[in-house]
Amino acid sequence: xTVEELLYxxxxxxxxxxxxxxxxxxxxxxxxxxxxxxxxxxxLNIYRDVDKHPKPIMPKDVMPKWGSFDKVExxxxxVEEINKLLGGKDKRNxxxxx
Numbered sequence: 001x002t003v004e005e006l007l008y009x010x011x012x013x014x015x016x017x018x019x020x021x022x023x024x025x026x027x028x029x030x031x032x033x034x035x036x037x038x039x040x041x042x043x044l045n046i047y048r049d050v051d052k053h054p055k056p057i058m059p060k061d062v063m064p065k066w067g068s069f070d071k072v073e074x075x076x077x078x079v080e081e082i083n084k085l086l087g088g089k090d091k092r093n094x095x096x097x098x
Contacts, residue, residue: 037063044082053085 001009010018037059044057062082065074083090 033064034059044085047086049085049087057085 006015040062041057041059044062048057062078080090
């Protein structure tokens with residue numbers, strides 16, 4: 001539905017009610033992704049080395065950022081950070097020995 005269609009089909013009152021409802025009970029992709037971020041941060045906290053990384057990982061730390069132009073680079077940097085945190089090895093530049 002286009003914005004013009006929306007404004008034609010939905011009254012100002014109903015649109016305002018939806019906006020207020022969203023303030024009370026958010027919905028959409030960002031809210032759904034927050035649940036995944038909670039799961040990811042929980043797992044990262046279970047397996048982190050507390051001596052090396054005493055600060056807990058929060059959901060916002062692993063939540064994707066929308067609207068940035070460097071999404072891929074920032075996500076790769078986040079994966080590198082998590083890999084390092086968990087003691088993983090970066091095998092991207094290792095030649096395949098098969």
